[in-house]
Amino acid sequence: MxxxxxxxxxxxxxxxxxEAARRHSDQLTxxxxxxxxxxxxxxxxxxxSGERWPDMERKAVIIMAGDHGVCEEGVSAFPQAVTPQxxxxxxxxxxxxxxxxxQAGADVYCVDIGVNAELAHPNLLSRKVMYGTANMAKGAAMTKEQSIRAILTGIEVVDELYEKGYRAFAIGEMGIGNTTASAAITAVLTGLPPEETVGRGTGINDEAWxxxxxxxxxxxxxxxxxxLDPFDVLMKLGGVEIAGxxxxIIGAAANSCPVVIDGYISSVAAxxxxxxxxxTKPSMIASHLSYEQGHAKLLKAIGLSPMIHMDMRLGEGTGAVLCFHFIDAALxxxxxxATFESAGVSKA
Structure with a gap:
C-alpha cells in the first residue's frame, strides 16, 4: 500500500x-x-518540476550500501570487508x-541499508533491512518483504531530504559483489546472455570473469x-542497496525532482x-556511459542517453555528481x- x-x-x-522552456531556449542568442x-x-x-526555472540549488547524493552473499562464489577482486570500510x-x-x-556543491548521504557489519557514525543514515543478502547462486537473495522494505526505505530517505529543501538527487552505491547481482538482473530483464552483461567489476582477470x-x-x-515481474527479479537476484x-528513484519522481543515474548498478535500479x-522514467537523467560491459545496452533498454563518456566504472555516484555541473549550467x-530581442541581435 x-x-x-x-x-x-x-x-x-x-x-x-x-515546451515553454524550449521556446525560450530557441529565442536565446x-x-x-x-x-x-x-x-x-x-x-x-x-x-x-512543473516550473520554467526550477530551483536546483540544494542537491543530494544518496549512496545506498549493502553486502552480497554471492561473494562466497569468488566473484570480486576485493574482500567483502571493503564495504564497511x-x-x-x-x-x-x-x-x-x-x-x-x-566541488559540485552537493551533500552526500550514506545509507546503511544492508551492510554485513555493525556501523556507527554521526553522519550515517542507519536503515538496515538485513545484514547482506543471501547467496543468490543457491537461492533467493532476499525475501519479498525485505525487498519491499528496502524500496520503501529509499522512498522515505528522499521524502525526508525533500522536506529539508533538496530538489535534485543523484544516486550511488557501495557493495562488494553488486556488479554480479546487476549482471544477473540485466540478463533477465533485457534477455541478453550473461556473457554480454557480466563485466570486470573491480578488475577481475579472465578466469575470474x-x-x-x-x-x-x-x-x-x-x-x-x-x-515479467520486476519485484520477483529484484528479490531473487538483487541487492538490498539496489532495491534501496x-x-x-520512485521517491524522486513522486516529489517531482530529477534523479541523476550513475553507472551500471544505478542503471539496473533505474x-x-x-x-x-x-x-518514473521522465525524472531520470543518465549521467555517463560506464566502462562496465553491458551498460550501453542497459541504458538503451530503459530509453536513456548518457551525457558523458569518460570510461569511468567506480560507482559511488561519481559520474552522477559530475553531471550536477551540467544541470547547473543548463539552468x-x-x-x-540574452535573447535575440534583448541583445539586439538579428535572427537567422
Whole structure:
C-alpha cells in the first residue's frame, strides 16, 4: 500500500512547461539546438518540476550500501570487508564521490541499508533491512518483504531530504559483489546472455570473469525469476542497496525532482524502477556511459542517453555528481543568456 501510494503521487511530465522552456531556449542568442543536451536537460527539468526555472540549488547524493552473499562464489577482486570500510570513508569525506560532491556543491548521504557489519557514525543514515543478502547462486537473495522494505526505505530517505529543501538527487552505491547481482538482473530483464552483461567489476582477470558468468547463469537457473515481474527479479537476484536505489528513484519522481543515474548498478535500479512504473522514467537523467560491459545496452533498454563518456566504472555516484555541473549550467544558460530581442541581435 505504501509503495502504491508513492507511485500514485508521481505527476505526469509537464509537457507545457517543457515546451515553454524550449521556446525560450530557441529565442536565446544562438542557433536553435546548438547547446545540445544542455538545452534538452533544461527542458526536461522544467517538465519534471512543473516550473520554467526550477530551483536546483540544494542537491543530494544518496549512496545506498549493502553486502552480497554471492561473494562466497569468488566473484570480486576485493574482500567483502571493503564495504564497511568504504562506508566509513564516505562518512569521513575521503572518497572520490565526496571530493566531487564538494566541488559540485552537493551533500552526500550514506545509507546503511544492508551492510554485513555493525556501523556507527554521526553522519550515517542507519536503515538496515538485513545484514547482506543471501547467496543468490543457491537461492533467493532476499525475501519479498525485505525487498519491499528496502524500496520503501529509499522512498522515505528522499521524502525526508525533500522536506529539508533538496530538489535534485543523484544516486550511488557501495557493495562488494553488486556488479554480479546487476549482471544477473540485466540478463533477465533485457534477455541478453550473461556473457554480454557480466563485466570486470573491480578488475577481475579472465578466469575470474568466466567464473562470474557461470555464477550468474547458476543464479538464474536456481531461482527461475519471472522476467515479467520486476519485484520477483529484484528479490531473487538483487541487492538490498539496489532495491534501496529503486526506492530513491520512485521517491524522486513522486516529489517531482530529477534523479541523476550513475553507472551500471544505478542503471539496473533505474531499469527495475521503470519496469515497476514507467511514470518514473521522465525524472531520470543518465549521467555517463560506464566502462562496465553491458551498460550501453542497459541504458538503451530503459530509453536513456548518457551525457558523458569518460570510461569511468567506480560507482559511488561519481559520474552522477559530475553531471550536477551540467544541470547547473543548463539552468544558468536559460536564466542569464540574452535573447535575440534583448541583445539586439538579428535572427537567422
Amino acid at each position: 505504501l509503495l502504491a501510494n508513492a507511485i500514485g503521487r508521481i505527476q505526469a511530465f509537464n509537457e507545457q512547461e517543457a 544562438k542557433p536553435p539546438g546548438s547547446l545540445g543536451k544542455l538545452e534538452d536537460v533544461a527542458c526536461q527539468l522544467a517538465g519534471i 568504504m562506508v566509513l570513508n564516505f562518512l569521513n569525506g575521503g572518497a572520490a564521490v565526496n571530493v566531487l560532491a564538494r 568466466k567464473n562470474k558468468v557461470e555464477v550468474v547463469k547458476r543464479a538464474i537457473a536456481v531461482n527461475a525469476p519471472d522476467a 536505489l529503486v526506492g530513491v 531499469l527495475v524502477a521503470s519496469r515497476i512504473s514507467d511514470k 544558468k544558460l536559460m536564466q542569464e543568456m
